[in-house]
Amino acid sequence: MKKIMECVPNFSEGRDQERIDRIVRPLEEAEDVMVLDTAPDEDHNRLVVTMIGTPEALKETMLKAMAEAIEVIDMEEHSGGHPRMGAVDVVPFTPVRNVKMEECVQTANELARRAAEKLDLPIYLYEEAATSPERENLAHIRKGEYEGFKEKIKEPEWEPDYGPHKLHESAGATVIGARMPLVAFNVNLDTEDVEIAKEIARRVRHSSGGLRYCKAIGLELEEKGMVQVSMNMTDYTRTGLYQSFEMIKFEAERYGVDIAGSELIGLLPSQALFDVAEYYLGLDDFSPDQIMENRLLEEL
Amino acid sequence: MKKIMECVPNFSEGRDQERIDRIVRPLEEAEDVMVLDTAPDEDHNRLVVTMIGTPEALKETMLKAMAEAIEVIDMEEHSGGHPRMGAVDVVPFTPVRNVKMEECVQTANELARRAAEKLDLPIYLYEEAATSPERENLAHIRKGEYEGFKEKIKEPEWEPDYGPHKLHESAGATVIGARMPLVAFNVNLDTEDVEIAKEIARRVRHSSGGLRYCKAIGLELEEKGMVQVSMNMTDYTRTGLYQSFEMIKFEAERYGVDIAGSELIGLLPSQALFDVAEYYLGLDDFSPDQIMENRLLEEL
Numbered sequence: 001m002k003k004i005m006e007c008v009p010n011f012s013e014g015r016d017q018e019r020i021d022r023i024v025r026p027l028e029e030a031e032d033v034m035v036l037d038t039a040p041d042e043d044h045n046r047l048v049v050t051m052i053g054t055p056e057a058l059k060e061t062m063l064k065a066m067a068e069a070i071e072v073i074d075m076e077e078h079s080g081g082h083p084r085m086g087a088v089d090v091v092p093f094t095p096v097r098n099v100k101m102e103e104c105v106q107t108a109n110e111l112a113r114r115a116a117e118k119l120d121l122p123i124y125l126y127e128e129a130a131t132s133p134e135r136e137n138l139a140h141i142r143k144g145e146y147e148g149f150k151e152k153i154k155e156p157e158w159e160p161d162y163g164p165h166k167l168h169e170s171a172g173a174t175v176i177g178a179r180m181p182l183v184a185f186n187v188n189l190d191t192e193d194v195e196i197a198k199e200i201a202r203r204v205r206h207s208s209g210g211l212r213y214c215k216a217i218g219l220e221l222e223e224k225g226m227v228q229v230s231m232n233m234t235d236y237t238r239t240g241l242y243q244s245f246e247m248i249k250f251e252a253e254r255y256g257v258d259i260a261g262s263e264l265i266g267l268l269p270s271q272a273l274f275d276v277a278e279y280y281l282g283l284d285d286f287s288p289d290q291i292m293e294n295r296l297l298e299e300l
Numbered sequence: 301m302k303k304i305m306e307c308v309p310n311f312s313e314g315r316d317q318e319r320i321d322r323i324v325r326p327l328e329e330a331e332d333v334m335v336l337d338t339a340p341d342e343d344h345n346r347l348v349v350t351m352i353g354t355p356e357a358l359k360e361t362m363l364k365a366m367a368e369a370i371e372v373i374d375m376e377e378h379s380g381g382h383p384r385m386g387a388v389d390v391v392p393f394t395p396v397r398n399v400k401m402e403e404c405v406q407t408a409n410e411l412a413r414r415a416a417e418k419l420d421l422p423i424y425l426y427e428e429a430a431t432s433p434e435r436e437n438l439a440h441i442r443k444g445e446y447e448g449f450k451e452k453i454k455e456p457e458w459e460p461d462y463g464p465h466k467l468h469e470s471a472g473a474t475v476i477g478a479r480m481p482l483v484a485f486n487v488n489l490d491t492e493d494v495e496i497a498k499e500i501a502r503r504v505r506h507s508s509g510g511l512r513y514c515k516a517i518g519l520e521l522e523e524k525g526m527v528q529v530s531m532n533m534t535d536y537t538r539t540g541l542y543q544s545f546e547m548i549k550f551e552a553e554r555y556g557v558d559i560a561g562s563e564l565i566g567l568l569p570s571q572a573l574f575d576v577a578e579y580y581l582g583l584d585d586f587s588p589d590q591i592m593e594n595r596l597l598e599e600l
Contacts (some may be wrong), residue, residue, distance in 0.1 A: 005595060036595055052596065096592055150545045181592070188584075198505045245581055270570055277576035281545055282561045284488075292396055293570045294479070295336055296304060296352065297596060 001033075001298045004097040005104055006181060006267075007058045010089045011047040011069045012078050014040040019072040020047055023065050027051055030061035035266065045080025046089070050267065052096055055107045059114075062091060066115050070171040075146045083139070085146045086172030086266040088115075090138060092127070094181040096269065097297060104178035111284050112176045116163030119171070122153060123162040125247045126177035138175060153249045180213075183272050185241055185264035187248045188256040194220045197227035200251045204229065204244055211247065226260055227237035236272040242279045270294075301600045302332075304397040306481060306567075307358045310379050310389045311347040311369045314340040319372040320347055323365050327351055332359035336567065345380025346389070350567065352396055355407045359414075361390060366415050370471040373470055375446045380420070385442045385449050386472030387413075394481045396569065397597060404478035405429045412476045417461030419471070421464040422453060425502055426477035431461055438475060446472045463504050480513075483533040484565035485541055487548045490558040494520045497527035500551045504529065504544055511547065513539035536572040543577045570594075 013019050022041050027035050035055035040047045051058070066088045072088035091111065093104040108129040117125050125290035130136040135156070144152045146167075152158050153167050158175065163211075167173055189197055195219030202208045213235035219228045230250055233241060249259055271288060278286050288294050305345075312320045320340050324347075327335050340347045351358070358468035366388045373387035391411065393404040399439035402586040408429040416423050434457070446453045446467075452458050453467050460473065467473055489497055497518030502508045511534035518526045529548055533541060533563050549559055571588060588594050 001336060006592065034595065034598075052592065139558070148487055149544075220473070241581065261584045262595050264586055264590055267590055267592050267595070270574075270591045273574050273577040273591075274570075276581060277541075279571040280580040281541065281576060282559060282563045284563050286564055290564055291570045291573075292306065292352065292567050293593060293597060295334065296397070298334075299591060 001098050002054055003099045003103065004052055005055050005058055005099055005107065006050070006052050006094045006096050007062065007091065008050050008094075009062060009065065009091045010084075011049070011065075011073070012045065012075065012080070012084045012087050012089050013073050014044055014046045014080065015042050016072075022068045022072055024049060026061050026064035026068065030057055032057035033061050035258060036154065037046040041082070043080070044082035045078065046082045046084065055099070055103060056094075058093070059107055059111045062111055063064050063114060063118065066121075066174070067119060070119055070121070070168070075169060075172045076080055076169045079145070083142050084172075085144075085149050086121075086141045086168070086174045088121075088171070088174045088176045090126075091177070093178045096181070097217040101128055101178060101180070108176045108178045114161045115174065115176075116160075119168075121163050121168050121171060122160035122166065124173065124175045125161045125177040129177040134159075138177075141175055149173060180237070181267075181269055183236050183241065183268045184231070185233055185244065185262065186228050186230045186265065187245060187262045188221065188226050188228050188260040189248075189252055189259040191227055191255070192220075192225055193255075194218055194227045196252070196255050197229050198258055198283070200248055201229050201231075203251050204231070204247050211239045213245055214244050216244075233272075236269070236275065240275050240279065241272055242264070242276045301398050302354055302442070303399045303403065305351055305355050305358055305407065306350070306352050306387045306394045306396050306463075306578045307362065308350050309362060309365065309391045309392065310384075310392075311349070311365075311373070312345065312375065312380070312384045312387050312389055313369070313373050314344055314380065315342050322372055323347065324349060325371045326361050326364035326368065329356055332357035333361050341382070342370040343380070344382035345378065346382045346384065355393075355399070355403060358393070359411045360406055362411055363414060363418065366421075366474070367419060369418055370421070370468070374470045375472045376470060378446070383439070383442050383445055384472075385444075385446045386419075386421075386468070386474045388471070388474045390426075390438060391477075392425070392477045396481070401428055401478060408476045408478045412462045414459075415474065417576075420470060421463050421468050421470070422460035422466065422552045424473065424475045425461045426475050427479040429477040432458075435461075437476075440474055449473060457544065467477055468545060480535040480537070481569055482538050482565075483541065483568045484531070485533055485562065486528050486565065487545060487562045488521065488524070488526050488560040489548075489552055490560040491527055491555070492520075492525055493528045494518055496555050496557055497529050500548055501529050501531075503551050504531070504547050511539045511544055514544050530573050533572075536569070536575065540575050540579065541572055542576045
């Protein structure tokens with residue numbers, strides 16, 4: 001059975017189709033890599049590519065795509081709504097199948113080392129690949145963005161993990177790392193009072209006392225006449241979807257508010273939903289090997 | 301994406317390892333076929349093989365395995381605890397991926413036609429492949445077993461669907477068909493009173509007024525000091541696992557009995573558990589395309 005990772009590179013070009021094509025081409029053409037989604041955003045002036053493949057193939061094709069991106073993107077001329085510090089802004093690797101987190105960390109390191117050498121690019125490692133606690137958080141690393149980094153990179157504590165101790169003159173710097181797949185999970189509440197969603201989000205999320213691997217905000221859904229607790233589950237293997245769901249349910253009870261439904265946005269690993277079924281059915285001794293499709297995947 | 305079916309042939313030999321090996325060898329060696337389980341049973345004197353593969357490959361390799369089985373098994377000398385009417389007793393095809401039930405029916409018909417011609421074997425079609433309502437039920441077809449079939453096959457209403465109008469002199473007759481995958485789902489009750497499990501099984505199963513695609517019996521689990529509602533879900537796409545689970549829960553309430561847990565036995569399709577998660581989380585607009593592994597399977 002092949003090792004399969006997901007890689008979701010973010011490039012700082014979301015408007016010029018010709019440039020986007022040049023960046024995406026090596027990814028599309030790579031063997032043992034499957035591009036699942038290509039999402040350019042004009043407002044953000046940013047391109048997010050979602051792909052899966054073997055670690056080796058992802059690494060090789062990412063090197064090519066990074067070289068293209070650095071050739072076509074000039075950060076001196078870049079503007080957009082999303083924070084960014086480089087032409088290749090961030091490259092996370094996540095485990096999908098038959099792969100441990102440590103192997104994602106290793107792949108992130110190998111890509112960082114080779115890209116730094118080949119492209120003369122300063123590179124920071126983040127999340128599980130971080131070399132110090134201060135570098136775990138992407139937003140913290142990226143603070144100051146491309147413009148501010150010209151000075152920030154000179155500070156001793158911001159010496160890059162790989163590559164030169166100065167910003168690339170047109171491509172800035174890149175953050176590469178390893179993390180669990182994010183599961184975007186939203187729960188809708190049968191009320192128009194957004195304060196209730198905000199208060200429940202505060203209760204359920206890690207940063208204000210809630211579940212360890214849950215980020216949450218409260219939102220209005222104007223068209224539906226409802227409000228939503230919008231979550232990013234940052235490690236579904238340790239904080240299950242059912243945990244945040246049940247927690248939202250019991251918090252909503254105090255307001256006499258019902259849950260109107262929920263939604264999963266984008267891709268997620270099957271195990272995140274198997275865990276939900278396992279909880280609600282009270283399954284004993286369930287193994288993912290019992291899933292027919294998992295047997296099929298062993299053939300890959 | 302390849303079409304994938306499951307095929308679970310039952311052969312009337314569960315004791316002689318040399319014979320078992322001869323039957324299984326063509327299945328093991330076939331390309332585009334993956335044997336998931338080989339389960340010989342000495343008491344039943346029966347061999348159950350679980351495999352998945354492309355329709356064409358399954359059909360070709362089954363023809364070879366049937367020829368082997370007919371060569372090594374003599375039904376005149378066969379005895380065992382499980383009802384049976386032939387050396388190759390029953391061969392069901394079930395849809396797994398990218399395949400419709402009609403295609404399983406077609407594959408069953410093609411195998412039946414070719415095996416009848418090549419092996420001079422009378423063949424009946426059952427379940428979704430049945431040519432009349434009386435032939436849908438396997439137990440009904442097989443009634444009288446090998447010994448009784450010598451006379452039964454002469455009755456006009458038991459003319460085989462394919463092959464000669466008389467029993468094969470050493471291999472009997474074979475039943476081939478198409479059905480949904482069975483999901484074996486057991487729910488344990490926190491009581492030692494087996495009558496409660498039996499009464500709940502009566503309520504939940506189709507045959508006595510319950511759910512359309514649910515078979516159920518009540519059992520004692522002596523070692524655990526509990527009882528169990530043991531179910532076969534015969535079409536999880538139409539009667540969901542959560543439906544039988546919730547029904548058992550509300551039936552158990554009237555006895556003041558709690559559910560102690562549940563278990564899934566053997567293989568099942570991932571969708572059966574996605575449906576459970578979808579129900580309990582109240583998911584709107586969930587699509588199996590959102591599951592990463594399903595994207596991987598598209599490559600097969």
